[in-house]
Amino acid sequence: MGQRPQSRTTGSRRGPLAWVYSLAPTVGIEATAAGFGAVRGHAVALAGLERALARGQLHHAMLFVGPRGVGKAKVARALARALHCPVAPRRGCGECSTCHRIDTDRHAGLEWMVPESIGAKIKVEAARELATRLQLAPFEGDAHVVVLDPAEALTDQAFNTMLKTLEEPRPGVHFVLIAEALDGLLPTILSRCAVLRFGRLGDDDVAFALDHALADRPSDDEVPAARRLLAIRLADGSAGTAIELALDVTLDATHALLREASRAAERGPAVIFAGESSALSTSWASATAGPTTGKSARERLAVMRTSELWLLDLRERLRGRDGVPDVVAPRGDRRAWTRATETLIELQTRLERNANARLAFEAALLDLWEHGDDART
Numbered sequence: 001m002g003q004r005p006q007s008r009t010t011g012s013r014r015g016p017l018a019w020v021y022s023l024a025p026t027v028g029i030e031a032t033a034a035g036f037g038a039v040r041g042h043a044v045a046l047a048g049l050e051r052a053l054a055r056g057q058l059h060h061a062m063l064f065v066g067p068r069g070v071g072k073a074k075v076a077r078a079l080a081r082a083l084h085c086p087v088a089p090r091r092g093c094g095e096c097s098t099c100h101r102i103d104t105d106r107h108a109g110l111e112w113m114v115p116e117s118i119g120a121k122i123k124v125e126a127a128r129e130l131a132t133r134l135q136l137a138p139f140e141g142d143a144h145v146v147v148l149d150p151a152e153a154l155t156d157q158a159f160n161t162m163l164k165t166l167e168e169p170r171p172g173v174h175f176v177l178i179a180e181a182l183d184g185l186l187p188t189i190l191s192r193c194a195v196l197r198f199g200r201l202g203d204d205d206v207a208f209a210l211d212h213a214l215a216d217r218p219s220d221d222e223v224p225a226a227r228r229l230l231a232i233r234l235a236d237g238s239a240g241t242a243i244e245l246a247l248d249v250t251l252d253a254t255h256a257l258l259r260e261a262s263r264a265a266e267r268g269p270a271v272i273f274a275g276e277s278s279a280l281s282t283s284w285a286s287a288t289a290g291p292t293t294g295k296s297a298r299e300r301l302a303v304m305r306t307s308e309l310w311l312l313d314l315r316e317r318l319r320g321r322d323g324v325p326d327v328v329a330p331r332g333d334r335r336a337w338t339r340a341t342e343t344l345i346e347l348q349t350r351l352e353r354n355a356n357a358r359l360a361f362e363a364a365l366l367d368l369w370e371h372g373d374d375a376r377t
C-alpha cells in the first residue's frame, strides 16, 4: 500500500483481450496534464467535479466507475492537484512544484491504496491501519485524497472496517474508489458514495493518451505506425488497452497470420492446405517461431491470439465500423459475421481442451470457408 507505481495499469484482466494483458508490458496512462482542462473525454464527470470544487461541496467519498484504461486514476490525480495547487486553486496548474510532486507521487496529500500485485486483495489489516492513520496523522495541506484502486480489491471485511471512516471522515479527507462496475461492491459502500460514471473514450482521445504515453516512456523503440493504428482501433475506447497493444511486439506477427488466415478462409482448401511455402504457412512459422521445446504451447498461444484478433475484427464490423486493416471479412451479411464469431469461439474452446492447435485452426478455416459458401448460394 502507499504510493502508486508509475508503471502499473489497473483493473481486472478479463474479456476478449485477456491474452494481451497477460503478455504485454504495461505503462501508466498518466500524461503531464494541467488541471482538468487537459484530461481528455469525460466531460460530464469532470464538469460535476469542477462544480463541486467551485462550491466547496466536494463529496468525501466518490466512486469512479467505468471501463478499465479510460483515465479514472488520472482524474483522481487531477483532483488531488486541484485540491492542493497554490497557483490555480480548485483547478491545478500542472506546472508548480506541488502539482509536480503530486504527478510523481511525492506529495503526502495523495495516497494510493492498491493491491500488492494484480488480482491480489487488500486485506483488513491494511484497511484498519489506514482508518487509524486518517484519524490521527498530520496532513500535508488542507486536503487528503485517498484512492482505492481498484475498489474491488478490498475484501468485504476490509470495507466493513472502513465504513465509519468512509461515512464520516475527518474534514479534508476525500476518498476516491475506482471500479469497473457497480455490481460486486457492497450496497453499504454504494450508499455512502457519490457515483461518477466514466464512459469509453473516442478514438481521438485514445490516440492522444497513447501518444503521450509513448512519448513519456523510457525506451526509444519506435512503435510502428501500423501497430499504433491497430492498437487505437482495437482498444475499444480504453487508452490503457491501446498502450498495451501498441507495445506488444507479437501483435505484428499475429496480425500477419490473421491477414493470411482470412484470405485462406475466403479461398478454401487449395489455399488452406497450400503447403509449406504458402503465405499462410510462412506467417504461421513467424507467429509460432521459437525453440523446439514448448512448440505445441506456442502454437496454441498463436492460434488463441489470432482468434482473439479475429473476434475483435468481427466485433468492429458488427458495430458498423472498419475491421482490422488488411483482413478479409467473411463473405455475406451480418449473419455470416455472427456465424464466423461462433466458429472462432468454438475454436477457442477446442484450444482450451488441448486440441492440436494447427489441426483445430485449419478445421476452423475450413468451417469459415464452408459458411462463406453457404452465403454464396
Ligand SMILES: [Zn+2]
Pocket: 085, 086, 087, 088, 092, 093, 094, 095, 096, 097, 098, 099, 100
Ligand atoms: Zn500547481
